[in-house]
Amino acid sequence: NAGVTQTPKFRILKIGQSMTLQCTQDMNHNYMYWYRQDPGMGLKLIYYSVGAGITDKGEVPNGYNVSRSTTEDFPLRLELAAPSQTSVYFCASSYSGSPRVDGYTFGSGTRLTVV
Amino acid sequence: DQQVKQNSPSLSVQEGRISILNCDYTNSMFDYFLWYKKYPAEGPTFLISISSIKDKNEDGRFTVFLNKSAKHLSLHIVPSQPGDSAVYFCAAHYNQGGKLIFGQGTELSVKP
Numbered sequence: 001n002a003g004v005t006q007t008p009k010f011r012i013l014k015i016g017q018s019m020t021l022q023c024t025q026d027m028n029h030n031y032m033y034w035y036r037q038d039p040g041m042g043l044k045l046i047y048y049s050v051g052a053g054i055t056d057k058g059e060v061p062n063g064y065n066v067s068r069s070t071t072e073d074f075p076l077r078l079e080l081a082a083p084s085q086t087s088v089y090f091c092a093s094s095y096s097g098s099p100r101v102d103g104y105t106f107g108s109g110t111r112l113t114v115v
Numbered sequence: 116d117q118q119v120k121q122n123s124p125s126l127s128v129q130e131g132r133i134s135i136l137n138c139d140y141t142n143s144m145f146d147y148f149l150w151y152k153k154y155p156a157e158g159p160t161f162l163i164s165i166s167s168i169k170d171k172n173e174d175g176r177f178t179v180f181l182n183k184s185a186k187h188l189s190l191h192i193v194p195s196q197p198g199d200s201a202v203y204f205c206a207a208h209y210n211q212g213g214k215l216i217f218g219q220g221t222e223l224s225v226k227p
Contacts, residue, residue: 004158031213040124042204043159043217050213058214090158097213103149104215106158 002026006091006107013081013114021076021110023091031097032074033104034058034066036087043090049074050097081114088112118142119207121218128225134192136221138205141186147208149215150179150190152201159204163190195225 007022025032030051035043035058045058049068063085065077074093078085091107120139128134138148146167151159165172165179165188172179178191192199205218 033215035217040219042119042121042219043206043215045214045216048214059216092158094213098147098208103161103164106151106160108156108158 004091004093004105004107006089006110008110009108010111011113013078013112015081015083015114017081018077018079019081019112021078021089021091021112023074023076023107024072025074025091025093025105026072027093027095027105028071029093029095029105030071031094032068033092033094034064034074034076035090035092036060037090037109038087046076046089078112083114086112086114117219119205119216119218121203121205121221123221124219125222125224128195128223130197130225130227131194134190134195134199134223134225136190136192136203136205136223138188138190138218139186140188140207142207142216143186144209145207145216146210148179148181148188149206149208150177151204151206151217153204153220154201162203192223195223197225197227199223200225 033048034046044060047066049055089110092104094104149164150162153159181188202220206215
């Protein structure tokens with residue numbers, strides 16, 4: 001059981017380039033999330049999805065786009081990369097979105113550097 | 116606007132003693148609070164949670180206390196072990212949308 005898989009693990013981008021961070025889960029979870037972790041700042045929610053075809057903005061959505069065409073996949077797109085997007089990105093999933101029922105499973109992260 | 120705050124960036128404790136990690140929040144609409152543990156180069160892993168209608172939840176060596184009037188929660192680890200050395204994140208759950216809001220994290224170091 002792979003859980004939440006993120007690719008790539010590391011990436012260096014030049015300013016203005018674009019890329020897609022991939023996230024796949026095999027637990028049939030309805031809810032999926034993208035967070036970024038900056039040093040000393042905790043995790044900030046970028047976008048989330050409560051099911052295929054449904055996405056919504058989190059705390060820090062600017063500069064990012066997402067899509068959710070299947071239950072399993074939730075890619076995060078960076079357009080026109082900027083140094084401020086240098087961060088570690090975590091994808092997470094949950095069956096119900098409620099801690100009453102289950103926790104959130106996180107991927108191992110993608111470390112992105114924009115130079 | 117930091118709704119969930121962990122004011123201690125780091126904590127060092129001797130093996131076998133108690134570790135106490137603290138977390139403060141500002142929003143009364145949170146319905147659940149969670150603690151996550153994170154090792155370097157790994158994603159956070161769920162540790163323990165507490166409902167906003169409870170004041171204590173215990174799971175083995177880990178106990179979380181919630182003081183709603185003070186908008187404060189704490190994680191107690193007894194006894195602390197070297198394998199507990201990690202970054203601990205406090206998170207609060209919004210009832211709508213299943214969103215988690217995280218604190219900044221506290222790095223715990225348990226020394227043998």
